[in-house]
Every structure is written in structure tokens, then in C-alpha cells.
Amino acid sequence: MQSAIENTLDIEQIRRDFPVLDQTVNGRPLVYFDNAATNQKPLPVIHALTRYYEGYNANIHRGIHHLAEQATAAFEASRRAVQSFLNAKHWEEIIFTYGTTDGINLVAQTYGRRFLGKGDEIIISTMEHHSNIVPWQMLCEERGCILKVIPVDDNGELILEEYEKLLSERTKFVSVVHVSNSLGTINPVKTIIDLAHGVGAVVLIDGAQASSHLELDVQALDTDFYVFSAHKLYGPTGMGVLYGKKEILDAMPPYRGGGEMIKEVTFEKTTYNDLPYKFEAGTPNIADVVAVKTALEYMAGLGKENIAAHEHDLLQYATEQLSELEGLRIIGQAKHKIGVISWVMDGIHHQDTGVILDQQGIAVRTGHHCCQPLMQRFGITGTTRASFAVYNTKDEVDRLVTGLRRVQKMML
Template sequence: MLTTGVAGLATGTVTKFDVDRIRLDFPILNQQVHGKPLVYLDNAATSQKPRAVLEALRRFYIADCANVHRAVHLLSERATTAYEGARKKIQKFLGAADEREIIFVRGTTEAINLVAHSFGKKFINAGDEIVITTMEHHSNIVPWQILCEDKKAVLKVAPINDAGELIVPELEKLLSPRTKLLSMPHVSNALGTINPVREIIAMAHSRNIPVLLDGAQSAPHMAVNVQELDCDFYAFSGHKLYGPTGIGVLYGKTALLEAMPPYQGGGDMISSVTFEKTIYNRLPYKFEAGTPAIANVIGLGAAVDYLEQVGMNQICAYEQDLLAYATDKFERLPGVRMIGTAREKASLISFVMEGVHPHDIGTVLDQEGIAVRAGHHCAQPVMDRFNVPATTRASFAFYNTRREVDALVEGIEKVREVFA
């Protein structure tokens, strides 16, 4: 289907990327909405699923459905093999040192909550500080607020500039001997900004501060290697990575995960239980209480296989090309202002339009078959920073095309007509 390696990225061309063939892998894309071809540009909210994922889910339920890590029967063995096989795939996909560092959770939100509860319980005390940024999704704000309130700790927020870029020297000033954790997005969901995380992680580590990366918006768009980044935790959601809903991953360095207490108690997370003393299971099971989302884990494994087949570097290069094409068009749209113009951006455009509220833009575009997100994107502090109540966000995936960008631009002209 595609050339191997990263030729497309190296030469700056994406000529080998056959998007029309890619689109055939996503059956949902081939439909009409309000009588128009569907143009799905809400990928930052959730992305569509390739046949390979749907087939993996179907196969599990039709042929292999059983609980994992328990019974001696064949179906359970097949389910366990597939489940643990997916863990290995994800370990490879993230470049983690050990598969035991891959914890299955419901999504990025649960991953961050797990760290807030468990790491927080063990390592955060009164007067300690946790640093986040202005560009957070609410899921990387609220768990820390709850923890800080509980522990009498202090939450510090690093500012961003008018382009939506983190002001790194200001972040550096916030790192103090009291800072116990830096938790920040790899890529901003509302602005698209790609943060210089390697540099920031090194800066934090020089002060012995561990770093959690919210990878919800980076894992789907670029090759991520947690060992190269040297992040201490990395969280992402399966459903944004072309996998099923209800499944996500927390990566954590072994030493940290070993030192942390369990998050939830129950089956699978124990070695032995008596009323006097319970011995917790080893990693990663210590953090996976109860029957996990087995089918979804296997589906996520299939998504990772699919993405590796297409190539994360090819995906990144193609999306960057599409973003450049869209940005050029948007810069020439009168009365339209992009919110988030960082030099390093993932493939999304957040914008406001003079005199028209994002909700109305969303409704008009929907009538044109175009799905975008209108609202605060669960990032109200970002909206406040730019002094807008909401934005319209078009977020691209590697199955989107220049034709669809053109349709979006035509849709915006239609918005202008309605509200002229």
C-alpha cells in the first residue's frame, strides 16, 4: 500500500501517500450527511475506525470471548494471548522499555486521575507544588485541583503567548524545590500547539521533577518514543488513535510505578487476599483492578498495527502538508481569525469569525455535511486567555483531503451568506 521507511518525510513530499486508498479502510467516511458527502473534521474529539479495528472487535466477540488471566480453558487462553499481545504492540508503538510499563485505563482522563490519586497519595504533601500550563484540557486541571485541595498543595500555571505557545522561561521560573510534578500536554487540543517537551523534560529532570505528558493529541499525529522523550508518564486515549472508545493507556517508568500504591482495589490486582493481609500483584496488574476492557484493548492493538503499517512518519508528513494547505486558505479568509498560530502545530485549525458565534458556524457547516467542533473544547482557560467565549475547531486526520479543506472553506462562505 505504501512505501516503507520515512522517505516522504525526508524529502518533504507525500506523493506516495494514497489518501483515496486510505479512505477505503474507513467505511464510515463513505456516507451522506444532510444530502452532502460527509466531511469529518472533528478528529481531535474522536477519530474514525479502520476496518482492521472493527474486524478485531468482531473476531474477539465471535470467536475468542472469555475473561483474561483466569481460566484454564482454551478461549480464556486465546483472550489472554490477544490481550497481552496488544500490550506488547503498544509498548513497541510508544518505544517503552518494558511491557509492564503499559497500564490499560479508560482513557487519558483516567490515566491522569490514576497518577493524581496514586502518585499524589504517596508523594504530594502540604505545601508541595504541581505545575501545569494555561493550555490544558480540563482533564489535566481538575484532578490536580482535587489533589491540591486534599493535600493542601499548590497548583501553578505556566503562561502562553499570543500565538498559543508555552513561554518556556516563565515555566522554568515556576519550577522550584517544592515542585513535585510537571504535568502538561504534548500537543494542545484547543490550539494545536506542539510543545518542545524534550527540552522541557530535560529542564525539569535537572531539578529532579518528574513529568507527565498528556499525549491525547500527540499519539495520533506523530511518532512518539517515550524513552527518547524521557517523560516519566505518558497518557493517551484509544478512541482518538483510531481505536475503540473506553480504552486508553498510561505509560509510566517502572521505578515510579513500583513505588506508587494501587489506584483501585479488586480482582486481578492482587497476588493473595486474606482478611489480615493482601499482597498486591506485580506490574502492570497492580493498576488493573477488575475485568479490563478486553475487546477494546485488542481493538486498540489492531489500530496500532494499522497505523504502523501506514507509518506514523508518513501520517505526520501528510497531515502537516494538509495543515499548511488549510492554513494558507484560512489566512486569506476575510473576517476569520485563527486562534493558535504556533510555529509547531498539529493538524488542526481553531478559529473565530467576526460577528458569528461558533455554534452558528457549526450548525451551518453541519448542513453542508461538515462535522467540526464548536465550543470551548474542554479548555476554558484557553478561551479566557484569548478572550473568546468559544472557537470553531476543524481537526484533521490522515484520511482527510485537500478537497475536504476546500469544502470547509466553501462552508465558511456559506456561513457568511446566512449572516450577511
């Protein structure tokens, strides 16, 4: 029986907005359950991209002709839209990047190099994506900092008591994921931020998985940095956002040198541009920045709370159905999760599971999900992961369960 939220959203009508879903794979209708890697794009976003290239493609900020002014206005309108989406205090606090990874690296290579040094401690968590591990390891090797890690319990939740023990006057930076990409765990980031600020540390929150599922308010969180990627909230690939508090961004040196990030260049000296342009060297990803405004408007039109409720309904249903499969073990049983479910099956490698499901037209993600330390914590090499979006249905979950029964029949 359908839930009330499905009736509210009219999922079949929404599915018609996503042309990629209307196809067969290996002779079966496509079931797309790889949304944590990237979700599909609705027609309004696709049309926003084509309108830019067909109607006002031009480089921005420097031109005075009509197309350049039109492109600049659309580009900066997206900045204001993101400011509203995050409830940032100032529009200058929104830096356009090429994705979450780029944003984390920007902070590590600018704030980290300027303000962190030998003996300073950086805290991350066991459930981090490699993108929120490797940049800090690189910084520690270069600057002599010390990396510390918050442990995870058997349910896939951070052990906050252990986090508190790690905090000290030596803690200078904390960087944690808002939502785990591999487990779906929603972390108590407000508490993490407040505790870090209590010892004078600066905090970055990786919002790659949270941005399309949770209501965000960077002022209420009081986070110093927040990063996310557009392609995980129904927007284009290759475009992301770094939010930073204005006073912190002002104190950071530029990340890259080139056009737009300068005020004046001579062979003797260069003076840098104001925020946010100080961090946006070169010709940016204009079309995709323009289209992200449309993606945010699309989500707002559906209602973010409605999307989240629908995905939670699917998660509950999938958890119940998969739990009935003998030999299947769900990895990550946190009390608070988004629509991500990962599992292992006795005697069956996750890659074999993915291949056989693909033969049935079902797209899932297999492997370590760029979270190898987390997989090691659970004593596994990887999982099969299904992740849900607004266009997914319970019928598709039923097809997944049927597909997994076929996997077991073939492999055992």
C-alpha cells in the same frame, strides 16, 4: 495540485478502509473534520473487534480453558505492541486504562496522594485540557499542594522563560500536554522534562493528541509518565494507556481494589499483585485492548511519518485558504503544529458556524474544547475547530471554505 505525499499514500484507497465516510449528511457527502475529538476506525480495527466477540470472547488471566488462553494471549500481545509503540524499556510499564483522563486521575490519586503534600508545588500549563487541570486541583484541595501555571503567548506557545521562573526546590510534579487539542501547538516536552528533572520533579505528559501524529520514544524523552487514548489513533473508544517508569509504578499504591490486582486476600490482609496488574482491577476492556494492536499495525503500515506529512500538508493548505476569508481570525499560530486549526469569525458565534456547516455535511467541533482557561487567555468563549486525519483531502478543505462563505452570507 496534489503533493508528493498524497501520491505516496493513495488517500482514496485509504478512505475505502473507513466505511463511516461513505455516507451523506443532510444530503451532502460527509466531511469529517472532528478528528481531535475522535477519529474514525478502519475496517481492520472493526474486524479485530468482531473476531474477538465471534471467536474467542472470554475473561482473561484466570481461565485455563482454550478461549481464555487465546483471549489472554491477544490481550498481552497488545501490551507488547504498545511497549514497542512507545519504546518503553519494560512491558510491565504499560498499564491499560479507560483513556487519557483515567490515566491522569490514576497518577494524581496514587502518586499524588502518596508523595505530595502541603506546600509542594505542581506545575501545569495554560493550554491544558480540563482532564489535566481538575485532577490536580482536587489533589491540591485535599493535600494542600500549590498549583502553578505556565503562561501562553499570543501565538499559542508556552513561554519557557516563565516556566523556568516557576521551577524551584518546591516543585514536585509537572504535568503538561504534548500537543494542544484546541490549538494544535506541539510543545517542547523534552526541554520541559529536562528542566523539571533538574529540580528533582516528576513529569507526566498528556499525549492524547500527540499519539497519532508524532513519533514517540518515552526513553528518549525520559518522561516519568505518559498517557494517551486509543480512540485518537484509529483505535476503539474506552481504552487508554498509562506508561510509567517501573521504579515509580512499583512505589505507588493501587488505584482500585478488586479482582486481578491481588495476590492473596484474607479478611485480615490483602497482598497486591505485581506490575502491571496491580493497577488493572476487575474485568478489563478486553476487546478494545485487543483491537488497539491492530490500530497500531494499521498506522505502521501507512507509515506514521507519511500520515504526519499528509496532515501537515492539509494544515498548511487550510491555513492559507482560511486566512483569505475576511473577518476570520485563526487562534493559535505556533511554529510547530499538528493538523488542528481553530478560528473565530467577526460577528458570528462559533455554535452558529457549526450548525450551518453541519447542514452542509461538514463535521467540525465548536466551543471551548475543554480548555476554558485557554479560551479566557485569548479573550474568547470558544472557537470553531477543524482537525485532520489521514483520510482527509484538500477537496474537503475547499468544501469547508465554501461552507464558511455560506455561514458569513447567512449570518452577516
